[in-house]
Amino acid sequence: KMSNLKLKWKSDFDKQCIIHNFEKRGWLKCTSDDDWNIYWANVWNVKQIFNPETGHRLGETQLLNHFPNHYELTRKDLMVKNIKRFRKDMEKENNPISAKDDEGIYLYLDIIPTTYILPGDYTLFVEEFRKNSNVMWIMKPC
Structure with missing residues (x-):
């Protein structure tokens, strides 16, 4: 033993x-x-x-x-990329875990918030921030 x-x-x-x-x-x-x-x-x-x-x-x-390759999970930008790839793979396989509601929202895989990778997504981020400036934002360096 x-x-x-x-x-x-x-x-x-x-x-x-x-x-x-x-x-x-x-x-x-x-x-x-x-x-x-x-x-x-x-x-x-x-x-x-x-x-x-x-x-x-x-x-x-x-x-x-x-x-x-631990950084594939511990870096938030790479984790998002991998979860999105997983979603697509599950959809291709018609796996029930990839089911969506009537509005197209994942029932089981809606686990990541909208994510922006700066500086590349800066314009998208600013646009969303202006629409929702009163909500809490989480910022994490890569």
Whole structure:
């Protein structure tokens, strides 16, 4: 059983709060490249190690603090792009999840607000802002 074993961890940078927590739990620091359960890695190393060209894959008992292409979900502009692509794919497949109401609003996939990516969408944003200047706007840098 995994619960009876000491987890082995690896880190590619010296973050004392992480290391302290691993050690406090009695986890063992791993010196091998492959014999680890938790790898606390920086984004660049994750991209280098786990890219399609290397063919390197995680084992069933291995966890990372990042995953390749994580920015596709964590960057709001890319998340919107991926959700829109997913919507189109579901519509092409006639998947029930892509159902819309009589006004063309998604019943199940209406999960993203109107999004503007500046500076490219600046004119559209200003037009909408002038129409709805009293509503709350969320601004997040990319």
